[in-house]
Amino acid sequence: MKQIPVLIAGAGPTGLVHALWLTKSGIAVRIFDKTAEAGTTSRALGVQAHTLELYRQMGIADGVLQGCVRVAGANFWISGKRVARIDIREIGEGLSPFPGLVTFAQDEHEKMLIAELTKVGVTIERQTELLKFEDRGTSIVATLKLPDGSEEQCEASYLAGCDGAHSAVRAGLGMGFPGGTYDALFYVADAQATGSLTNDEIHIDLSSMNFLAVFPLKGAGRVRLIGTVKAITESDEKALTFDNVGVRAIREMNLTVDKVNWFSTYRVHHRVAEHFRKGRAFILGDAAHIHSPVGAQGMNTGIGDAINLAWKLAAVLTGEATPRILDSFETERIGFARRLVATTDKIFTIVTKPGGSAAFLRTRLMPLIVPMLLCIHRMRTYIFRTVSQIGIKYRESALSSGKAGMLAGGDRLPWVPIEGGDDNFTPLASMAWQAHIYGEAKQSATAACAELHLPLHVFPWSAEAGRAGLLRSAFYLVRPDGYIALADADGGALGLRGYLSTRRLSIGAK
Secondary structure (H helix, E strand, O other), rough: OEEEEEEEEEOOHHHHHHHHHHHHHHOOOOEEEOOOOOOOOOOOOEEHHHHHHHHHOOOHHHHHHHHHHOOEEEEEOOOEEEEEEEOOOOOOOOOOOOOOOEEEOHHHHHHHHHHHHHHHOOOOEOOOOEEEEEEEOOOEEEEEEEOOOEEEEEEEEEEEEEEEEEOOOHHHOOOOOOEEEEEEEEEEEEEEEEEEOOOEEEEEOOOOOOEEEEEEEOOOOOOEEEEOOOOOOOHHHHOOOHHHHHHHHHOOOOOEEEEEEEEEEEEEEEOOOOOOOOOOOOOOOOOHHOOOOOOOOOOOOOOOHHHHHHHHHHHHOOOOOOOHHHHHHHHHHHHHHHHHHHHHHHHHHHHOOOHHHHOOOHHHHHHHHHHHHHHHHHHHHHHHHHHOOOOOOOOOOOOOOOOOOOEEEOOOOOOEEOOOOOOOHHHHHOOOOOOEOOOOHHHHHHHHHHHHHHOOEOOOOOOOHHHHOOOOEEEEEEEOOOEOOOOOOOOHHHHHHHHHHHHHOOOOOO
């Protein structure tokens, strides 16, 4: 058998992005999915700022921006009356080149990613299923069931399980998936509608009866409706249609639904796998963690998993790093996943829980408190950092070291606009290790970077750099995913050499 560097199970957004980053990094992949075709329904909608920043590195952010809806505001309704509105168009102004929230239907999202994979010569193998696999220490040997029913053995250096909540990779690793399922039954419908709510804003009805939300989709009058369904029997659940549950949306939200393009019911789970890695096999995305849809975090978290693992696998397979760098994948991502599930669980419970106290909090306090909080600049910043995922930190990671200014190893490199219309994120398009200095570079740092063939970018010092938390003339070693690995206040070469030696990294340009 010819050994493939990375075998990827699952061709949803997580698997597609994982394959794309690896391929653009020069690593050959084989990606397969048991479905006959890509998804044809909108499913996950929100694309967060940090995902767009990572997409910009890969050169594909424009594909999202051309097909998305830029959400202008979020509205809170109670029994058909709007009680509050929040403008979110530029809520993250000064923090990211993508300061708002966009919605981009998952089927269109996947089409875009598949088209990008096609450009780099990668084809998804459809109707192909993982039956079993064995970690032999030096490689993974997987048995695949092909479209014609025959079986094939495939050898790979590493296996990435991006195969969803019912992951065959997770099952094969024998990993537990602790958590639970919420009591509420939800429906989702994509519809063609008319009415004042068919604009580029989000509308949320917090009435005590049931939860209901309306999200904008690309195209005139296209909306996504999400709501809760009162307790029913399992047989009644299977027979549900939009006609059974959509009356409230039509009556209280003043919508005229002309056509329902897609309708489904589902239950929401909250689970995090016990581990994200065992030997040469990894699990990512919904295979590793699932949670409520609050804040549009699920798909974005899976994409973050995909890139976090992809650059590390590429480093090992190209000889830049030893395999021990792969230990940091679980360390960095499982902690965030656990915090995310805990946070969305609390918010989701408040939004959907029946009963007098929950209804009072939802219908009386939230419409008053949330707009007031968002008038406070510091609170707006905190909320944007949290929801957009630009606030994710890896300070406890073995790959993180040092502090300079307000920033430490493990922090996302802050965005700094540069006079003339450029910014400090432009060099990140290399998807490679690099050094940043804001101010004046020491001769020793310049010489060390030249010797190591490490790209060094020296930016003029500015008030924007100071406000972003950077320290003038400090040395920042930046990982391929845009996170600071080393923050050295001294700005010389000694910290860099020590960092690389300790972690046995050989990261200069080849």
